[in-house]
Structure formats: C-alpha cells, structure tokens
Amino acid sequence: MSPTKSASQAGSNRENVGRSEEQRLSTELLEPARPFRLVKYFSYTGFIVILIFILGLTIFISSQAKDLVLKKNQDYALLLANNLNHQVFQQFVVPVAIRFGYIRLREPRQFELLDAVVKSTIHGFNVKRVVIYDLENTIAYSTDLTLVGTKSVSLPEYEQALQGKNSSLLDTTPGQEFTAFDQVYTLRTFFPFRAEKPVLGAVGAVLGVFEIYQDLTDEYAEISKFQFLSVALSLGFSALLFFILRQILARGENILEIRNEERLRLEEKLHQSQRLASLGQMIAAVAHEVRNPLGIISSTAELLQNKIKAHEPNNMLADVIVEEARRLNGIVTEFLDFARPQVPRPVKCSLSEVLEKNLTFLAPALEKDKIEVIRDYQGPEYIEADPDLLYRAFLNVFINAIQAMPDGGRLRVGVGLLLGPDGKNQGLAEVVISDTGEGIDQAQAENLFTPFFTTKNRGSGLGLAIVKNIVDGHKGTVTIEPGAEGGTRLIFHLPLRQQ
Numbered sequence: 001m002s003p004t005k006s007a008s009q010a011g012s013n014r015e016n017v018g019r020s021e022e023q024r025l026s027t028e029l030l031e032p033a034r035p036f037r038l039v040k041y042f043s044y045t046g047f048i049v050i051l052i053f054i055l056g057l058t059i060f061i062s063s064q065a066k067d068l069v070l071k072k073n074q075d076y077a078l079l080l081a082n083n084l085n086h087q088v089f090q091q092f093v094v095p096v097a098i099r100f101g102y103i104r105l106r107e108p109r110q111f112e113l114l115d116a117v118v119k120s121t122i123h124g125f126n127v128k129r130v131v132i133y134d135l136e137n138t139i140a141y142s143t144d145l146t147l148v149g150t151k152s153v154s155l156p157e158y159e160q161a162l163q164g165k166n167s168s169l170l171d172t173t174p175g176q177e178f179t180a181f182d183q184v185y186t187l188r189t190f191f192p193f194r195a196e197k198p199v200l201g202a203v204g205a206v207l208g209v210f211e212i213y214q215d216l217t218d219e220y221a222e223i224s225k226f227q228f229l230s231v232a233l234s235l236g237f238s239a240l241l242f243f244i245l246r247q248i249l250a251r252g253e254n255i256l257e258i259r260n261e262e263r264l265r266l267e268e269k270l271h272q273s274q275r276l277a278s279l280g281q282m283i284a285a286v287a288h289e290v291r292n293p294l295g296i297i298s299s300t301a302e303l304l305q306n307k308i309k310a311h312e313p314n315n316m317l318a319d320v321i322v323e324e325a326r327r328l329n330g331i332v333t334e335f336l337d338f339a340r341p342q343v344p345r346p347v348k349c350s351l352s353e354v355l356e357k358n359l360t361f362l363a364p365a366l367e368k369d370k371i372e373v374i375r376d377y378q379g380p381e382y383i384e385a386d387p388d389l390l391y392r393a394f395l396n397v398f399i400n401a402i403q404a405m406p407d408g409g410r411l412r413v414g415v416g417l418l419l420g421p422d423g424k425n426q427g428l429a430e431v432v433i434s435d436t437g438e439g440i441d442q443a444q445a446e447n448l449f450t451p452f453f454t455t456k457n458r459g460s461g462l463g464l465a466i467v468k469n470i471v472d473g474h475k476g477t478v479t480i481e482p483g484a485e486g487g488t489r490l491i492f493h494l495p496l497r498q499q
C-alpha cells in the first residue's frame with residue numbers, strides 16, 4: 001500500500017471519528033431530559049411525613065390525657081383515703097373500743113356500724129368499692145359482702161401499704177365486645193389504715209390496709225373516642241393536604257416540562273441557526289465562484305447563438321445553452337438571496353399595493369395559464385415593513401401558486417386585521433394567499449420551509465426558505481396548510497409596527 005493511500009485512509013478515519021463524536025454530542029444535547037417526577041417523590045413523601053407527624057402528635061396528646069386522668073384520680077383517691085382513715089378511726093374504732101373493749105367485725109352490730117361509717121364517707125364520690133384488709137391479707141370489710149372473710153392474693157402494692165407507703169394499680173379488662181371503647185379500667189389505690197394519735201399531725205401504727213376501687217371506664221372511653229376522632233381527622237386532613245400538595249407539585253412539574261420543552265426548542269433553533277449560518281457561508285462562496293464563469297458561458301453562448309442563426313437558423317443548440325445558463329443564474333441568485341442576511345428597512349407601506357405590484361408583474365403568466373385572481377383587501381391601510389423584501393417574498397409564493405395550476409384555477413389574495421376571540425385588534429396584519437392547484441401533503445407541510453427541500457422536479461428548494469427568512473426578519477410568522485378548495489393556503493401574520 002502506498003504512503004499516499006495510507007495517509008488518505010488515516011485522514012478519512014479521523015474525519016469519521018470526528019463526525020461520529022459530533023453526532024453523539026448533538027444527540028445528547030437534543031435528547032429530552034427525563035422529567036423530574038415531583039409528584040411521585042414529593043407528594044407521597046410529604047403525605048407520609050405529615051401523616052406520621054399528626055398521628056404521633058395525636059398519640060402523644062392522648063397519652064398525656066390518660067396520664068392526667070390517672071394522676072387526677074390517684075390524688076382524688078389519696079384524699080378520699082385520708083378522710084376515710086380519719087372517719088373510720090374516729091367514728092368506729094374509738095367508739096367501739098370504748099363501748100365493747102374489743103373490735104370484732106364478725107359481730108353484726110360492729111360490721112353494720114363500720115359499713116354505715118364507710119358508706120356515709122364515700123357517698124357522692126366516684127368509688128366502686130372499698131376493701132379493708134387486716135394484717136394477714138384477709139378481707140375484714142368490703143362494700144361487696146361476698147368478699148368478706150376471703151384471703152386476697154398478696155400484691156406488691158399491699159406489702160408497700162403495710163410499710164406505710166401509698167401505691168396504685170390500674171387494671172384493664174376486656175369488655176364483652178373486645179373493643180377499645182368496651183374495655184373496663186379500674187384504679188385500685190392501696191393506703192395504710194393507721195391509728196391516729198391525739199397530737200395534731202401524729203400518726204400511729206398500721207392497723208390494716210384500705211383498698212379503694214375507682215371506675216375509670218367512662219373517662220378512658222372518652223379519651224379513646226377522642227383519640228379515634230383525632231386519628232380520623234388526621235387522616236382526612238392529611239388526605240386533603242396530600243391532594244393540595246399533589247395539585248401544586250403537578251402544576252410545578254408541568255411548568256418544568258413546558259420550560260424543558262421550550263429549552264429544547266431553543267437549543268434546536270440555535271443549532272439550526274448555526275447550521276444555516278455555516279451553510280450560508282458555504283453557499284455564498286460557491287455562488288460567487290460559479291457566477292463569474294457562468295457569466296462568461298452565458299455571454300459566449302449568446303455570441304455563438306448569433307453566429308449560428310446566421311448560417312443555420314434551425315440549430316437550437318446555442319438556444320439551449322443560453323436558456324440553461326439563465327436558469328442556472330436564477331438558481332445562483334436564489335443561493336445568494338438565501339445566504340445574504342435579510343435585514344428589513346421598515347418604512348410606512350401598503351400591503352395591498354405590494355401585492356398588486358406582484359400581480360401586475362405576473363399578469364401575463366396569469367392570463368396565459370387562465371388563472372382567475374380574487375382579491376379581498378380589507379385593511380390595514382399601512383404597516384411598518386420593507387416593501388422590497390415583502391415583494392420578493394410574495395413573488396416566490398405567487399410563482400409557486402402559478403406553477404401548481406398549469407391547467408388554470410383560482411388564486412385568492414386577502415388582507416385583513418387579525419382579531420382575537422374578544423374581537424380586539426391583536427396588532428397584526430393577516431395576508432392569506434390560496435390556490436386551487438395540486439395541493440400539498442400535510443406530513444410535508446413542516447418541511448416546506450426547510451432549505452433545499454422541494455417537491456418539484458426542477459427547483460433549488462430555497463424559495464419558501466427565503467420567504468420564511470424575510471417574514472422572520474419582520475418578526476412575523478408564516479404557516480402553510482391545505483386550502484379549503486384544494487390546493488395550498490399560506491397565512492402571513494405581520495406586526496403593524498416594528499419595535
């Protein structure tokens with residue numbers, strides 16, 4: 001293999017690698033970014049966090065409420081136990097000891113006296129039962145007569161009371177329905193039964209143990225209902241917050257997606273502008289290089305045409321050369337028009353006058369192809385625009401329309417003001433040009449303004465691209481769509497004033 005071929009292949013490989021890298025970077029830039037799923041991540045996370053916080057707060061408040069109820073009833077029981085200790089000792093122990101010389105609760109008279117003292121003391125208080133134990137853990141007295149004389153199970157609270165310490169025990173037993181609202185709560189308070197001495201504040205020996213039963217079922221049931229209601233309200237409130245949060249985040253996500261799409265469109269437009277700028281520079285250079293030899297070919301062909309006609313009038317070879325040279329010159333002119341920036345020089349001009357100038361110039365071609373022109377000029381009277389550039393833009397459109405109707409047809413030209421749904425002026429003039437020609441494929445409509453895209457057998461594909469450049473330079477828009485009568489319909493929107 002020769003060194004020249006090796007160097008050529010190496011350069012080609014480097015060019016292919018560079019082109020592949022450029023395509024990869026372009027694909028990465030234009031690839032739509034995966035949307036940040038705000039709704040998926042934040043709405044559910046926020047719902048769970050809010051729910052856990054509210055449930056935790058509800059459980060904490062309910063627990064504190066139960067502790068307060070328990071503490072209140074414990075204090076209440078201790079006050080009652082102190083009063084009961086005083087009343088039993090003063091109204092039962094002392095009088096019975098003086099009268100009988102002994103205390104024996106098995107005797108009905110002594111038991112009835114003690115029972116009267118206890119019941120009068122606890123009357124009107126929330127006390128379910130009162131039990132008095134002797135020092136051997138036997139029930140000496142109870143408001144429930146079935147328990148009198150039985151020996152109770154020794155509990156730590158009973159042992160502490162024998163040592164002179166107060167203590168409480170909360171019993172929980174399930175109800176008949178085994179629900180949180182059906183449970184039975186009983187507070188059992190153990191208090192030492194002491195002998196009282198005459199000296200104020202002095203205490204004597206422990207004679208037995210008081211056990212006071214308090215029913216807390218109703219209070220705990222109310223707390224359980226409050227807890228259940230709080231949980232239900234928490235769930236409802238969390239669901240409402242979740243819905244509101246989801247709506248807000250969904251709206252935010254939609255805004256992000258719209259901005260992402262807008263960013264991609266701007267990036268694509270930037271890349272398109274860069275490509276067109278590079279393409280325009282290349283076209284301008286090639287067109288200038290082609291135009292000079294083309295002028296020589298054209299002038300030489302005209303001289304040859306004159307000489308041939310003098311000797312061979314029927315020889316058309318020179319005519320073909322001249323005609324093709326003129327066609328090629330027209331293509332080069334289109335290339336230069338596309339490559340040169342179309343910077344408008346706005347002045348006060350009339351759209352109807354510009355359009356009439358086009359139609360007057362094309363009148364012979366319209367008459368030749370039997371094309372009927374229907375005009376509908378309704379204003380505005382004047383706009384700020386470059387009449388020369390608009391003339392060139394409309395001329396390209398009219399030529400395309402004439403070429404699309406070789407067997408005749410109708411060409412409609414309309415001018416008016418663009419009005420909004422409320423009937424107000426949008427500050428735009430509207431020009432509509434439609435024909436009854438061959439029409440377009442709707443799938444190709446978006447590509448018709450792309451440089452070098454054409455549906456004709458002969459053509460550069462730059463006509464509509466030049467039209468779009470001119471309209472964009474005027475800060476307007478142009479769209480193409482199938483016409484109501486077949487054919488093609490182009491709609492121009494041009495601002496009334498250039499800012």
